[in-house]
Amino acid sequence: MHRKLTLISAPAGYGKTTLVCDWLADCGRPAAWLSLEQEDNEPARFITYMIAALQTIAENIGEGVLSVLHSPQPPPIKSILTAILHELAAIPFPFILVLDDYHAASPSEVDEAVAFLLDHLPHSMHLVLTTREDPAISLPRLRVRDQITELRAADMRFTLSEAEAFFNQVMELNLSKDHVTDFQSRTEGWAAGLRLAAISMQEERDADRLLQSFTGNHHFVLDYLVEEVLQRQSEDVQVFLLQTSLLDRLCGPLCDELIPEHGASGKDMLIELDRKNLFVIPLDKERRWYRYHHLFADILRRRLLESADEGLIAELHKRASFWYEQQGFEIESFRHAVEARDIERSARLLQGNGMPLHLRGAARVALDWLESLPAQELNARPALWVFYGSALLIAGKPTSIEPKLQAAEAVLEGVEQDAGVRDLIGWIAATRATLASLSLTDSSDVSELRLEAAEAAMQDSDREDKTDELVEFIAPVRKALVRDTEGIDLIMAQSRRALAYLQPDNLSARTASAWMLGVACQRRGIYAEALEAYNEVIANCRRINHRLMAIMAMIGIAQIQEAEGRTDLAAERYREALGLAGDLPHPAIEEARLDLERLRRVLEDGRKGDLLSPREIEVLELIAKGHSNREIAGKLFLALDTVKGHNRRIFEKLQVQRRTEAIARARELNLLMGTPKPH
CATH class of the missing domain: 1.25.40 (Serine Threonine Protein Phosphatase 5, Tetratricopeptide repeat)
Known part of the structure; x- marks a missing residue:
């Protein structure tokens, strides 16, 4: 609470609103709540509704501002906000303003208004934003100044113990730990996914059967993701999502290879999708590689199959295969060549430049492909x-x-x-x-x-x-x-x-x-x-x-x-x-x-009194057979310097100066194989 802003940024269905409601019930401070909608993206309308929300904790706040705001020639927005801030500073107790679903009303003018509020926020006021995408305000500056607390999808995911408590205590389903683990893994801790699974369990009652069908194509999951996520995106974003969904991992250059005609670069699109929390998960700290949430990927791939012809899908796989091969990722290249049904390319890639791919971790995918081929294709190769x-x-x-x-x-x-x-x-x-x-x-x-x-x-x-x-x-x-x-x-x-x-x-x-x-x-x-x-x-x-x-x-x-x-x-x-x-x-x-x-x-x-170590005897035997130091190193798989070190110690222990003397002395002491034992 000592910071100005709490930002809760996560994809749809991660329980952002539920979390804030639960937190407010116990935080001990009054809160004004504004749930934003698409129509609230005009600054005057946004300020009007914000004042209405604030009036639930301070009844007369902003009355003069509202009359000015709706006059034929209202003053600049910053002037209006300055007047509101003066009134807020006069509130004698600490309070909270929640802007819920901020992504629904965040054009640049609204972002500018919120940024201005944050820059001049009274000490008694704390701002909470819940959003599906990061707001266009200076988050790095807030972080540097320690003025922001952030909760993201990784923080919002249900752990195994939380999922077990939800299924068995809240929903009273009495699932086994193995079933809970499977559902938690399948949904990746996504709160809405767990909720949909629990609702389905109330109808199905067969956890094993439900697990088999609980993918992005399950009707509850499908309806939610289509309505809440996919249909809300622009046509360009939808095209990008669908055509890159056939990738297990995504990076900017790979997306550029896949969709060269797309307006924005792959790197910029991935950064934007990440900012919008569109179910993309970074796979490294540098945010070069991403993947889609498994359930989201399921629905994207299904819709791609429904909306695109086989030729386009095969071409996308060929492009992915080409890019992966150029980057040295032969197994990934092979997988996409198989999906493209390009037998010649798949056969060449399977050979793997000296070591076939089935010996390098791709046995199952290779076997699946080979089993799918008719005998005449195999006879030809x-x-x-x-x-x-x-x-x-x-x-x-x-x-x-x-x-x-x-x-x-x-x-x-x-x-x-x-x-x-x-x-x-x-x-x-x-x-x-x-x-x-x-x-x-x-x-x-x-x-x-x-x-x-x-x-x-x-x-x-x-x-x-x-x-x-x-x-x-x-x-x-x-x-x-x-x-x-x-x-x-x-x-x-x-x-x-x-x-x-x-x-x-x-x-x-x-x-x-x-x-x-x-x-x-x-x-x-x-x-x-x-x-x-x-x-x-x-x-x-x-x-x-x-x-x-x-x-x-x-x-x-x-x-x-x-x-x-x-x-x-x-x-x-x-x-x-x-x-x-x-x-x-x-x-x-x-x-x-x-x-x-x-x-x-x-x-x-x-043999407590042996003069030479086993390795020294092994080296000495090779010396006796006429091998050079380099040849001994090769035969014993030792470094040349190691062999030379063994030679020095052998000479010291036998008290000799050269190889011939060492061999003669070793034979006198019966240290070599085949040396006759003394009578």
């Missing part, structure tokens, strides 16, 4: 059959994959094997290797059931990308008891085929193939090939930023080193894997922690 199978894998649906791979092979049969075709053949092999890995079990008789069980387990997860679940199914086991040698042979054969055919830059497929080859070779006891495969996985994961698969590869290497009796190196690898894992929850990581603790005890008991 065999890569889509291959991506179809791969997308099913990422979506955790392995039982449906093999027919897609066979369809791809049928189309590719007899086609000249250029680099692109060879890459597709390699991808097919990589996908089959994964299927074989998922089917691997103690008995080949139940491998198909194992595949179905894996699919059922993966579908329990809400995550769209099931890569982590796939890794968990295929993770190396320190003591694997798999007797399905035929299955392991199939995994190795398909993985080797994949690595032979896949292009070097197809890192995602190569990494998966190397990973499965490493696991299969480890289970078969072919340790040298397994280590080579795991090291490729680690190197690739650094480039594609796949932490979990790198961790699993490190654990696999540690298990192999332990099986070979290289306890120090195994412990070091476990430590690296756990360091990279951090707090990541995973059964194999937990097992690795237990294995490391066990190895620590073994090392403490048997």
